[in-house]
Amino acid sequence: EVQLVESGGGLVQPGRSLKLSCAASGFTFSNYYMAWVRQAPKKGLEWVATISTSGSRTYYPDSVKGRFTISRDNAKSSLYLQMNSLKSEDTATYYCARIWPNWVDYWGQGVMVTVSS
Amino acid sequence: DVVLTQTPVAQPVTLGDQASISCRSSQSLVHSNGNTYLEWYLQKPGQSPQLLIYKVSNRFSGVPDRFIGSGSGSDFTLKISRVEPEDLGVYYCFQATHDPTFGAGTKLELK
Numbered sequence: 001e002v003q004l005v006e007s008g009g010g011l012v013q014p015g016r017s018l019k020l021s022c023a024a025s026g027f028t029f030s031n032y033y034m035a036w037v038r039q040a041p042k043k044g045l046e047w048v049a050t051i052s053t054s055g056s057r058t059y060y061p062d063s064v065k066g067r068f069t070i071s072r073d074n075a076k077s078s079l080y081l082q083m084n085s086l087k088s089e090d091t092a093t094y095y096c097a098r099i100w101p102n103w104v105d106y107w108g109q110g111v112m113v114t115v116s117s
Numbered sequence: 118d119v120v121l122t123q124t125p126v127a128q129p130v131t132l133g134d135q136a137s138i139s140c141r142s143s144q145s146l147v148h149s150n151g152n153t154y155l156e157w158y159l160q161k162p163g164q165s166p167q168l169l170i171y172k173v174s175n176r177f178s179g180v181p182d183r184f185i186g187s188g189s190g191s192d193f194t195l196k197i198s199r200v201e202p203e204d205l206g207v208y209y210c211f212q213a214t215h216d217p218t219f220g221a222g223t224k225l226e227l228k
């Protein structure tokens with residue numbers, strides 16, 4: 001059974017940093033592209049970052065480019081999202097997502113990040 | 118960026134009725150490889166999204182055949198025949214042909 005379990009969320013002040021983690025199990029992690037998708041409270045879904053199987057290729061939309069960094073450790077079957085210079089508009093539930101072959105087929109349960117002073 | 122416009126914003130339904138959701142793209146979603154990467158997701162209250170349909174009309178594993186995706190180019194539709202209680206929630210279309218984007222969502226709710 002595919003499982004994606006996020007952790008690392010919480011309350012953080014504007015301008016500070018936070019790192020999210022996602023522990024994957026039930027599949028061969030190194031064979032899949034992975035992504036982070038977020039959802040602000042009562043809002044829709046927004047793609048945040050993508051990473052290739054080896055980690056050599058990444059994609060970010062303009063809203064987070066230069067502030068967020070996606071990475072992975074295939075030996076640990078883990079995905080990460082380093083978030084710097086956080087803004088109030090980054091407040092959202094962040095989902096870890098498996099991509100196959102071009103779309104998300106499995107989602108984690110999500111982790112909440114609140115950016116507020 | 119590709120903009121996906123979903124209509125209606127909310128769809129009131131009676132259980133057992135058919136529902137229809139439209140998703141229109143600001144650009145063609147036909148990839149250079151000939152595939153059209155238009156997917157549909159359902160987010161039930163308090164849950165993560167779940168994949169229903171991939172590449173316009175293919176049902177994901179375990180998805181009932183009352184969910185039917187159709188369309189081409191930049192105009193797509195999701196039909197749900199005989200709506201059941203577990204079908205209620207917010208439906209999102211998504212495209213992966215270009216840099217990935219979601220539609221704003223359509224809430225399927227009881228009339």
